[in-house]
Amino acid sequence: MATPTPPPTSASQTISSPPGEAQRDRERLLEFEFLRATEFAALHTLSWIGKGQKELADAAACDAIRGMFDIMDIRGEIVIGEGIKDEAPGLFKGEKVGLWRSDSPRFDIAIDPIDGTTNLSKGLPNAISCIAAASRDEGDLNSLQEIPAFYMTKLAYPPEVRLAFMNDPKLPISVDAPIDEVIKITASILNKGVRDVVVMVLDRPRNQPFVDAIRRVGASLRMIGDGDIAAALAPALRRSHVDLYVGIGGAPEGVISAAALRCLGGGMQAKIWPRDDAERQSLIESGWGDRLNDIFLSRDLARGKGILFCATGISESPLLKGIEVQGTTAITHSMMMRARSGTVRFVSAHHNLSQKTIRLRSTRSEVGI
Numbered sequence: 001m002a003t004p005t006p007p008p009t010s011a012s013q014t015i016s017s018p019p020g021e022a023q024r025d026r027e028r029l030l031e032f033e034f035l036r037a038t039e040f041a042a043l044h045t046l047s048w049i050g051k052g053q054k055e056l057a058d059a060a061a062c063d064a065i066r067g068m069f070d071i072m073d074i075r076g077e078i079v080i081g082e083g084i085k086d087e088a089p090g091l092f093k094g095e096k097v098g099l100w101r102s103d104s105p106r107f108d109i110a111i112d113p114i115d116g117t118t119n120l121s122k123g124l125p126n127a128i129s130c131i132a133a134a135s136r137d138e139g140d141l142n143s144l145q146e147i148p149a150f151y152m153t154k155l156a157y158p159p160e161v162r163l164a165f166m167n168d169p170k171l172p173i174s175v176d177a178p179i180d181e182v183i184k185i186t187a188s189i190l191n192k193g194v195r196d197v198v199v200m201v202l203d204r205p206r207n208q209p210f211v212d213a214i215r216r217v218g219a220s221l222r223m224i225g226d227g228d229i230a231a232a233l234a235p236a237l238r239r240s241h242v243d244l245y246v247g248i249g250g251a252p253e254g255v256i257s258a259a260a261l262r263c264l265g266g267g268m269q270a271k272i273w274p275r276d277d278a279e280r281q282s283l284i285e286s287g288w289g290d291r292l293n294d295i296f297l298s299r300d301l302a303r304g305k306g307i308l309f310c311a312t313g314i315s316e317s318p319l320l321k322g323i324e325v326q327g328t329t330a331i332t333h334s335m336m337m338r339a340r341s342g343t344v345r346f347v348s349a350h351h352n353l354s355q356k357t358i359r360l361r362s363t364r365s366e367v368g369i
Helices: 019-044 054-069 117-122 159-167 179-189 205-217 228-236 251-264 277-291
Strands: 075-080 106-115 127-135 151-157 198-202 220-224 244-250 267-272 307-315 324-326 329-338 344-352 357-360 365-368
Touching (some): 019 054, 019 127, 019 307, 019 329, 019 344, 054 117, 075 251, 117 307, 159 179, 159 267, 205 244, 267 277
Parallel strands (some): 198 220
Antiparallel strands (some): 151 267, 357 365
16 A cells, blocks of 8 residues: 655644744753752751751852753853852853853853751751753843842832833832832832731841831731741742842842842842942942943843743742652652743652752762652
């Protein structure tokens, strides 16, 4: 019997995709690889929770993430990484990660192997592992903006507030505006009473003026000891029951938060906060003197549409549940999202600890947990 001739394939049925679509297809696949990296980091820090050794916990997380990057088909460069503030064990700015094949997609990567290392070392809530990655689809310009400062003043808010601000930029929704005014307009936009607006603040002496103002206006205050990224994302997640995040926190964490908020639809404004005259002078000498008063929006810190964000909870936080261990099973809770589609996935994974292996850079091989 003669083999029937297949019908001609129309243009809409071709298997190959235009270059732009091919890039988007690869993003869909790669977000799961980035997710595995944060899962591995969280699992590899499991034995360090509450042990008072934050540097060793951080080193374990970095080792696991590097191990995953070693087998990822990307041309990745760490543009915002560890070591800036606390001489952590890696991953460092300029570090190349991935296989770096000629046709591998190019990504700028911002990473915090453990956001909340102090909390993890003390067995406290609010520790996560997270990665933001942005494809370079606009020439050679970095998609993630490095800020050469230790700290930034930040204001993060939910999608409803962002949309109101976009429709009317004259609204007092600004990192420069008094926080009591921001709270009042937020209450109006969200149809809440002022006392029902929940504001999260990092518990540091430098943030005391914000704390005092929040208490004076009568809003509900939530203070956290560590975990700047999870706190900044909380207003964009309804289940967190947090409406605003305000205060002075890490500049690298601000960029990672901006990337995630681009995916979630929430907004953030940030402004460089020099610690002292010496840092101010250093910023001026490095060419940033004319930007010290600039207000950076989320889209200024994380550009383009090819943004991915993944995070895995280590200990309980407003963003994600921490790792649960039940006998020989470890349950991880993660989220992954893409700015291009606006899709946010929450992933719970059950890991059999008697069989589970993760790849480490230090051993160049798979090891048991």
